[in-house]
Amino acid sequence: MSYLDKAALKVVGTRPIRPDGVDKVIGRASFGADMTMPGMLWGKVKRSPHAHARIVKIDTSKAAALPGVRAVVTAADFPNIANEEAFVGEGPMNFRDLSRNCMARDKALYDGHAVAAVAATSQAIADEALDLIEVEYQVLPHVIDVEAAMAPDAPLLHDDLFTQGVEPKPTKPSNVAKRITFTKGDIAKGFAEAEVVIERKYSTKPVHQAYIEPHACVVAVGADDQTTIWSSSQGQFMVRAYCAKLLGIDIANIRAMPAEIGGGFGGKTLVYLEPVAMALSKISGRPVKIVMNREEVFRGTGPTSGGTIEVKLGAKKSGRIVAAELVLKYQAGAFPGSPVGPGCMCAFAMYDLDNVHITGYDVVSNRPKVAAYRAPGAPISSFGVESCLDELARELNIDPLALREMNAARDGTKTAYGPTLVNVGYVQTVEAARNHPNYKIPLGPNQGRGVASGFWFNIGGESSAAVHINEDGTASVIEGNPDIGGSRASMAMMAAEVLGIPYDRVRAIVADTGSIGYTFLTGGSRVTFATGMAVTQAAEKVVVELKSRAAAIWDISPEAVEWKDGKAFPAGSNAGSFEPLSLADIAVKSGRTGGPISAEVSINAQGAGPGFATHICDVEVDPETGHVKVLRYTAVQDVGRAIHPSYVEGQIQGGVTQGVGWALNEEYIYDKDGRLENPGFLDYRIPVASDMPMIDAVMVEVPNPRHPFGARGVGEVPIVPPMAAVANAIADAVGARMRDLPMSPPKLRATLDEREPPRLAAE
Amino acid sequence: MTGIAARRFTGGQTEFDIEANTVRRMIIELDQRYPGLGHQIDEGMAIAIDGEIYQDAYLEPLRPDSEVVLIPKIGGG
Numbered sequence: 001m002s003y004l005d006k007a008a009l010k011v012v013g014t015r016p017i018r019p020d021g022v023d024k025v026i027g028r029a030s031f032g033a034d035m036t037m038p039g040m041l042w043g044k045v046k047r048s049p050h051a052h053a054r055i056v057k058i059d060t061s062k063a064a065a066l067p068g069v070r071a072v073v074t075a076a077d078f079p080n081i082a083n084e085e086a087f088v089g090e091g092p093m094n095f096r097d098l099s100r101n102c103m104a105r106d107k108a109l110y111d112g113h114a115v116a117a118v119a120a121t122s123q124a125i126a127d128e129a130l131d132l133i134e135v136e137y138q139v140l141p142h143v144i145d146v147e148a149a150m151a152p153d154a155p156l157l158h159d160d161l162f163t164q165g166v167e168p169k170p171t172k173p174s175n176v177a178k179r180i181t182f183t184k185g186d187i188a189k190g191f192a193e194a195e196v197v198i199e200r201k202y203s204t205k206p207v208h209q210a211y212i213e214p215h216a217c218v219v220a221v222g223a224d225d226q227t228t229i230w231s232s233s234q235g236q237f238m239v240r241a242y243c244a245k246l247l248g249i250d251i252a253n254i255r256a257m258p259a260e261i262g263g264g265f266g267g268k269t270l271v272y273l274e275p276v277a278m279a280l281s282k283i284s285g286r287p288v289k290i291v292m293n294r295e296e297v298f299r300g301t302g303p304t305s306g307g308t309i310e311v312k313l314g315a316k317k318s319g320r321i322v323a324a325e326l327v328l329k330y331q332a333g334a335f336p337g338s339p340v341g342p343g344c345m346c347a348f349a350m351y352d353l354d355n356v357h358i359t360g361y362d363v364v365s366n367r368p369k370v371a372a373y374r375a376p377g378a379p380i381s382s383f384g385v386e387s388c389l390d391e392l393a394r395e396l397n398i399d400p401l402a403l404r405e406m407n408a409a410r411d412g413t414k415t416a417y418g419p420t421l422v423n424v425g426y427v428q429t430v431e432a433a434r435n436h437p438n439y440k441i442p443l444g445p446n447q448g449r450g451v452a453s454g455f456w457f458n459i460g461g462e463s464s465a466a467v468h469i470n471e472d473g474t475a476s477v478i479e480g481n482p483d484i485g486g487s488r489a490s491m492a493m494m495a496a497e498v499l500g501i502p503y504d505r506v507r508a509i510v511a512d513t514g515s516i517g518y519t520f521l522t523g524g525s526r527v528t529f530a531t532g533m534a535v536t537q538a539a540e541k542v543v544v545e546l547k548s549r550a551a552a553i554w555d556i557s558p559e560a561v562e563w564k565d566g567k568a569f570p571a572g573s574n575a576g577s578f579e580p581l582s583l584a585d586i587a588v589k590s591g592r593t594g595g596p597i598s599a600e601v602s603i604n605a606q607g608a609g610p611g612f613a614t615h616i617c618d619v620e621v622d623p624e625t626g627h628v629k630v631l632r633y634t635a636v637q638d639v640g641r642a643i644h645p646s647y648v649e650g651q652i653q654g655g656v657t658q659g660v661g662w663a664l665n666e667e668y669i670y671d672k673d674g675r676l677e678n679p680g681f682l683d684y685r686i687p688v689a690s691d692m693p694m695i696d697a698v699m700v701e702v703p704n705p706r707h708p709f710g711a712r713g714v715g716e717v718p719i720v721p722p723m724a725a726v727a728n729a730i731a732d733a734v735g736a737r738m739r740d741l742p743m744s745p746p747k748l749r750a751t752l753d754e755r756e757p758p759r760l761a762a763e
Numbered sequence: 764m765t766g767i768a769a770r771r772f773t774g775g776q777t778e779f780d781i782e783a784n785t786v787r788r789m790i791i792e793l794d795q796r797y798p799g800l801g802h803q804i805d806e807g808m809a810i811a812i813d814g815e816i817y818q819d820a821y822l823e824p825l826r827p828d829s830e831v832v833l834i835p836k837i838g839g840g
Contacts, residue, residue: 085807269840374840376840417765417832419832459818459839461818
């Protein structure tokens with residue numbers, strides 16, 4: 001059934017208070033670190049101080065002998081997993097790599113790599129025990145930078161890693177895990193037709209998702225291997241699957257309980273602590289709790305890639321782009337798996353181009369294994385492409401939005417990565433941006449305006465949801481996705497709309513793996529789309545049942561009952577004359593009409609519509625210090641249909657803020673030995689409220705016909721345009737083109753100095 | 764179909780005409796032509812049918828003139 005007629009909606013599209021809001025505001029919500037159990041031990045992880053080292057020997061005897069220590073584990077306590085890849089989290093995952101990322105085996109591959117762990121009766125004893133674990137390392141040469149890692153003489157991380165995607169098949173191992181290409185048309189012919197060619201190189205640094213809540217878990221393994229895991233993650237079913245695989249036990253023996261999650265942004269789509277706590281609990285026979293500190297989060301968990309972006313654009317003087325070439329080199333961290341694939345696919349997806357050639361490299365180096373981060377891969381390639389497009393617009397003296405509109409992808413555009421676009425709203429975002437008052441506000445000295453666009457696919461996937469009608473006529477919605485962005489409210493709203501009852505009569509809860517059918521994790525901007533579809537279908541099943549129960553009460557045929565505004569009515573005069581029955585009237589008699597009224601639906605949702613965005617950023621540059629102040633920010637996005645507009649705006653504002661941090665300040669800084677020098681929020685600077693203006697979130701609604709309410713994913717694409725939008729605004733303000741992120745004050749100051757060398761004091 | 768899978772299983776061929784009325788039948792047909800390609804599609808690829816992306820969708824119907832594109836499977840953050 002479709003609910004695309006916006007005017008007919010009573011709940012969807014309104015802005016009610018989220019059901020988890022009060023608990024989170026007053027501190028009552030239970031996050032990963034809040035869980036405690038009787039007899040619980042504290043786990044701690046010992047981490048490598050070296051960027052690259054062979055583990056010659058680990059002696060745990062002194063730690064194990066320390067009073068209060070109940071278990072010590074190293075890689076020897078985990079199954080030696082074979083080289084096997086599957087799609088469980090947010091991308092293809094090699095279980096051997098994941099196991100070795102949780103606990104180093106043979107080699108430590110980055111500063112902060114886990115090499116051992118202990119469980120003790122107190123945190124102090126656990127800390128003391130870590131110091132008693134003796135690890136003998138053979139320190140190896142290391143490599144941090146992506147292009148240095150690609151050099152023929154670079155230190156090799158893995159002797160068995162051979163580059164995929166090149167012919168002939170390599171005979172020597174390499175740090176380049178994969179080479180991929182996407183081709184459309186004839187790139188040489190396209191450049192031959194070009195009247196203007198712009199060729200530039202850009203680069204970005206790895207940045208962390210910077211979720212406020214560090215990773216935390218409690219794991220209890222019984223004598224019969226029955227295991228319960230409480231943890232903060234983006235998917236309890238993901239935690240269950242990974243832990244079962246890494247510890248070699250059946251999935252049915254694990255029950256994973258979702259804690260409230262204090263941010264994830266993709267960074268909690270894999271496991272770090274849970275398998276370690278599980279091994280410690282199995283040995284000790286006691287529940288084990290491990291909580292990372294912020295330094296461990298930075299040193300031991302995955303940021304997204306940094307990378308280089310080489311862009312070459314060929315265009316007619318009219319602005320029509322006739323050729324586009326791109327080379328991406330992405331850091332994967334210590335194990336293969338950077339998001340270079342989606343980086344390649346998203347880079348030109350906003351544009352209708354005839355001749356495109358894209359090459360991507362997935363490169364390992366001595367950094368933490370990368371994890372997903374909002375629209376994985378797309379912000380990096382888009383920084384280069386959207387900056388280069390701005391440089392082209394300046395070269396041609398064309399308004400940058402007009403240039404984008406001229407080349408915009410529309411329904412029927414065949415993308416460089418293959419599919420032909422349908423039901424897309426990119427050009428609508430460009431038009432809305434051009435017509436927005438913020439695009440016309442006059443600018444002052446040292447102020448500039450930049451624009452940029454972005455694309456993300458969005459996904460659907462497997463989801464389960466249940467709707468239960470309670471005895472008093474209220475309803476419970478059970479979902480399997482941790483609530484990161486207000487999904488409990490959105491699920492309750494869709495159920496309320498279908499049932500025809502007020503929002504506050506519906507409560508949504510996030511269930512554990514034993515209490516709802518399999519549900520793929522919260523990520524890929526999929527929950528409102530896919531799980532929302534499951535909730536809608538479950539509610540529709542309930543309505544069918546409610547009509548049947550009303551028919552039983554009236555003793556007429558179910559076909560003679562219609563459902564409207566939360567009540568059953570006789571469908572016309574032939575059905576008989578009865579007073580309407582409310583949902584509560586039917587619920588109270590459910591025992592007499594067949595028992596509890598509920599429905600559970602499990603689906604694999606398909607047809608997630610892609611998301612497009614166009615952003616306008618105004619900045620003011622202080623030429624003396626190089627500080628960039630964001631004056632105003634306007635983010636236009638095709639959201640399909642906003643189920644809860646405030647939470648859609650929140651996603652847009654959050655993504656923009658993270659993107660501005662990525663643009664201006666965030667980076668990992670390593671010393672000459674490959675040790676991370678800034679593993680904390682004092683030295684790794686994310687934006688705070690005082691850094692940001694109010695972000696104008698402008699929602700363009702091009703409904704996705706594959707979703708009953710027209711929803712599209714909205715959480716990822718907002719982080720794609722900001723880096724280029726900020727860079728383009730800086731170029732507009734002071735004429736300095738920043739091609740290397742972050743555009744921090746020292747770097748901007750240095751770029752300004754290159755253009756106009758500072759006067760010497762003697763002058 | 765994109766590069767790596769094409770090179771590994773099809774000798775470089777990237778476009779095919781397949782008679783199939785469902786995704787599952789298409790995968791079976793491709794696997795019979797290029798042994799191992801079916802597993803590759805199952806484990807690592809999404810399928811765009813007439814512009815809409817499907818993942819793990821054996822039962823999805825195909826029209827006689829459907830444009831089907833095999834692309835890397837997509838996750839998110």
